[in-house]
Amino acid sequence: MLRHVSVSGPCSRSAVALATGLNKTTVTSLVSELQARGLVMETGPQHAGSVGRPSVALALDGSRVGALGVEVNVDYIAAIATDLAGRVLVDRRVGFDAMGSSPERSLDELALVVEKTLADLDRLGVTPAGVTVAIPGLIDTITGTVVVAPNLGWHGVAVAERLSQAGIRPDIPIVVDNDANLAALAEYTSGSEAGTSDLVYLTGEVGVGGGVISGGRLLGGADGFAGEVGHIMVDPAGEPCRCGRVGCWETKVGLAALVRMATPDRAYGMGRQIVRDPEERLAEIEQRRAEGDPRVEAAIAEVGRWLGLGASVLVNLFNPRVIVLGGYFARLADRLIPAARQELTRLGMTGAVERCRFVASDLGFGAAARGAAGVVVERALSDPTAISIRHPLPSG
Amino acid sequence: MLRHVSVSGPCSRSAVALATGLNKTTVTSLVSELQARGLVMETGPQHAGSVGRPSVALALDGSRVGALGVEVNVDYIAAIATDLAGRVLVDRRVGFDAMGSSPERSLDELALVVEKTLADLDRLGVTPAGVTVAIPGLIDTITGTVVVAPNLGWHGVAVAERLSQAGIRPDIPIVVDNDANLAALAEYTSGSEAGTSDLVYLTGEVGVGGGVISGGRLLGGADGFAGEVGHIMVDPAGEPCRCGRVGCWETKVGLAALVRMATPDRAYGMGRQIVRDPEERLAEIEQRRAEGDPRVEAAIAEVGRWLGLGASVLVNLFNPRVIVLGGYFARLADRLIPAARQELTRLGMTGAVERCRFVASDLGFGAAARGAAGVVVERALSDPTAISIRHPLPSG
Incomplete structure (x- = not known):
């Protein structure tokens, strides 16, 4: 349902019910849940040209939930945070000699960049839906471990585990994936050849x-x-x-x-x-x-x-x-x-x-981080229940 | 519905309705159509252990509809015909110097092999649902034309068009595809690593x-x-x-x-x-x-x-x-x-x-022809309405 609202733009509860095949009671109840999570908002009455009470239109409220993509490469760490509509909120690039540093040192630096960017989001009143890390190497995506990253000199580095110990809230999912795969996704969704x-x-x-x-x-x-x-x-x-x-x-x-x-x-x-x-x-x-x-x-x-x-x-x-x-x-x-x-x-x-x-x-050198953020957005739209909102709206 | 019967084996009309989400009237009507096409048969009452009238079980009647796969390679033409259950009905391999022959000569020979195999099926009371031709080259699958087949010396050879002029009934669809792609499909569906x-x-x-x-x-x-x-x-x-x-x-x-x-x-x-x-x-x-x-x-x-x-x-x-x-x-x-x-x-x-x-x-040298026949079976199960039965059952 959230994906429908995201793709189709503002539309009424009835239109959502019609398009998704859900009944109106279910839609109304789901909308309440999504509103509470700050994912859907009402945008005022939608005049559809039909007789009867004008229905209120729903729209994706991407602005209160964010996605964080980070990339570690040989000489920099990049972070891009977007909201669920794909608008860039934070774009950070830190020069860092990962090739010349130990994996432990690089992970410390990575954790620092992630923490800083999450703090930025917090100040913006945005709840992160997840973090995806891009690494130039072979990744065991199940455990979030880098099997081997030749140019970083990494072998068997448990990235997700290390980040989860870095004060990142335990309910924020951490995913690790290959940098080029994530960049390809970014090109496919938002590059010049999208x-x-x-x-x-x-x-x-x-x-x-x-x-x-x-x-x-x-x-x-x-x-x-x-x-x-x-x-x-x-x-x-x-x-x-x-x-x-x-x-x-x-x-x-x-x-x-x-x-x-x-x-x-x-x-x-x-x-x-x-x-x-x-x-x-x-x-x-x-x-x-x-x-x-x-x-x-x-x-x-x-x-x-x-x-x-x-x-x-x-x-x-x-x-x-x-x-x-x-x-x-x-x-x-x-x-x-x-x-x-x-x-x-x-x-x-x-x-x-x-x-x-x-x-x-x-997309420049930020392609992988952007694709990483995109993966978080996709997951959030597919399963919004996994998002626990940090900045609840005043109820009513 | 046909796929469900094919995969799940004998089952009642009620079970089909339940599994497919179609209502019973629709199922009954579809079953009549499939019976008329010789695709579904009744296999006698199915005692489900429940009270009430025992329901009649339906099963895939693959035996009356056939699939023909043919392969042209450098020194042979192979044909494999199966029924919709994948049982091999005809397996023919003709030594032929396609490398040393003109494309026209090779297509004549191919047409001959196809005609002979279709005649075999006719004698067996089997209606062909389609013909797929495997060629070692780049294929324009939309038009059924070989763009280039280096080892056959073919460039721009309209295989489907030539076969359609060869007395093959116009309602039998002819598809042309790459031999290795078809062989890969055969391995995936019926090889040792299926x-x-x-x-x-x-x-x-x-x-x-x-x-x-x-x-x-x-x-x-x-x-x-x-x-x-x-x-x-x-x-x-x-x-x-x-x-x-x-x-x-x-x-x-x-x-x-x-x-x-x-x-x-x-x-x-x-x-x-x-x-x-x-x-x-x-x-x-x-x-x-x-x-x-x-x-x-x-x-x-x-x-x-x-x-x-x-x-x-x-x-x-x-x-x-x-x-x-x-x-x-x-x-x-x-x-x-x-x-x-x-x-x-x-x-x-x-x-x-x-x-x-x-x-x-x-699967031996017959892998491509087998995969080619498999493609016809898949299409028939997906769209049985395209099959016009040649040997109708006596009605009633």
Whole structure:
């Protein structure tokens, strides 16, 4: 019923009864419950043009219940809080060297960001319906544990358990999921390609992750591990990857590869070390590019070529309509996309390639946190009874 | 209603009404229609232990309506006809050099096989509910046209249109789909791993195709082209593929690769030529293996290694529980699987690899035709009104 009000906009109790097949007594009783939880409000009489008493219209009162999405990545922690209508209430990004910190230290920082954002919501009179945490790694979503997050150096890190000990109210559900999967959901619900039911999202960061929407559903696989694009082998004669394998796609298109080729004088050591400050490295690459450094253009073209090669594998296997480029890929899209397009056309199955486009994400680095908040909203609309309101309206 | 009777077995009209939410008058009326179409029969009184008049039980009468699945592959045309209960009524396999024939010639042969099998069904008093054709290529399923089938040398071949001109009754729907997708459906519904909701099926033939079941649904992609595993690039420094690209997986694990390595004295020319008689080549490989030819063992191990490498890409992207090996892969599974397993473990994401197994298909080369017949059965159970019975029961 709440979903109907949310999707259809203001409508009367009778209209809700008609549309949902519930009888009017049930609707009236449910509306009272949703009003008490601050999820539905009356918006004044709705003149439907019919004779008789004008009925009062109901609308989603998304403003008093919030959703919190948080992301831990190699060099930042991001938090986005929205209300149930998807309006952004808090947008926070904290630079943090998660790659160089212990998991315990990172979880402390994460808990701090979550607590601060929840306090913001409290001040706004908004009750959080849940927290979803995005992590670049394989996640056991049942227990909220990170099985492995190679670029964070995490193995078996119980994120949900740690947060639940951090003073977060026990009735606020904590969910942990893969960052690229959540970003793909954000693209599908609110990106520039929203509604495209076959879509692949790629995160271009130190690690390269993927999220796949197929037939309008997030592709999970048997364990929720589907779409792990970063470590598919694309070159048996390639360079060693920091995962221990050789020739992984990440060694060709991850930020470290770009830094190594574009600014070799900045590439100390291997893997992690190269991109200790991803934002700084990227800013430098953009600056040198503006100055006309030919190595930078060549490096971007080379990354683009490998991007297209890997994309040809994804197109043959998933047959998407769109490949959305996130993270640093979006920042360099003007040159990356033409190079990738050329290689994709050369290597992908003709029928599938012709109708597939690359586009740059316009959600920025906040895509995963936004998708995480979106998951909370979806759950709240599906099961509003799970929400226990903290700021009850004065009764009557 | 028909599906309920099919799944739940014999049950009374009252039980059907209760389970489906239809009222008894509607059920009685629908049952009459289904009886007239020969889809439902009465199986005598059902004593439910309750007082009152014993009710008559209804059961699926699958025996009078049939489903026809046909497959065109490089060296054979196969047809399997089943009744709606899935019992095989006709199983026909005709050796035919489709690779060496024009599309027109192949379609004539296909039409002949279909006509013969429909005549068999007619003699058995079975009305066909539809024909589904499996082709190793990209299919436009809306028009029933093969966009491209590289190993048949087909481009833009209108299979459904040609069959509809072949004297097949115009009320029998003709559907065309990808062979590996249909085989994956057959594995999911009736193979040894039936019910595994995340499953990848691989056809090992001259071409290598794939069908993906994810979350209990066939993965289609935007155009039904998903799962095209044969031409993913696995080795940029590899051999030319007959598709015009380089380093496709098919060049490493297709039958031509095995023939070239295992029996180099039999490998004349390239690609197609090598495997003009796939069955014969395979029989020879098996014979020489039995005689202890070391080249054969080495070749199978090498193919197994590449099978595992490609499988690691599939496991990272689809996170399946099982990879079902069909076609020639199944015939050599005893040695292929250990070699593939070792490489998969080395290259795949640990979390996803640990719980994924290779198994050999036990549906044989008939998997695609069987899946094709299964599609017809599914459609018939979903929409029995589309069936116009040819052999009406005497009324009364």
